[in-house]
Amino acid sequence: MERTTVVIVALMMLLQNSLQDTEVLEKSLGSSAELKQLKHLVYQQGLALTELKVSFTDMRRKMDSLTKAYEGKVAFSAALGLPAGLRGPFNAEINLVYKNVLTNIGNAYNPHTGIFTAPFRGIYYIRFTAGVYDNNSYNIGLNLYKNGHHLMHLGENSIDGIAKHVSSGVTMELVAGDQVYTKLPVNYVVWDDSFFRTSFSGFLIFPM
Secondary structure (H helix, E strand, C coil): CHHHHHHHHHHHHHHHHHHHHHHHHHHHHCCCHHHHHHHHHHHHHHHHHHHHHHHHHHHHHHHHHHHHHHHCCCEEEEECCCCCEEECCCCCCEECCCCEEEEEECCCEECCCCEEECCCCEEEEEEEEEEECCCCCCEEEEEEEECCEEEEEEEECCCCCCCEEEEEEEEEEECCCCEEEEEECCCEEEEECCCCCCEEEEEEEEEC
């Protein structure tokens, strides 16, 4: 785009210089053959400049359209991942940080804090899953939070099997700056490994 702009500016300067040259020659040459050739050259340069302006405008419009289309896309998915093993139990509720990012279109999910921040107002779908293995002593589960407020609890007790998976999802309206994240409840556990059993995902359904 910068190269096209430079070309257009150069042609405009050339056209201006040519017009000035035409005025000088008109005084000295009148209606000579050289003057006619120069006028024809100026006319051709004007046509070329017009075509470049049209191409530049069309290119700019397409780039603006692509930029707007990309800015409206939000989707993320991340997991606890390795090292394999239990997280928890803890004597206080803790934020879960999903460092293994699978998708982060729009960069609205922060893998250092485990927090998804809505970039603009819209309807979003949020999904969270948890798995556990080789455990029959502690409950498995997660809590979903929005801006410090507890929204949902997902869990199972510890006595109905060793290997378990639970999942849930919710559709919610968020405004720009709203933060959504999960926490591990007190005395609960989750498990993860290279199969990404415990994950946090979401995407924009439509903006508002």
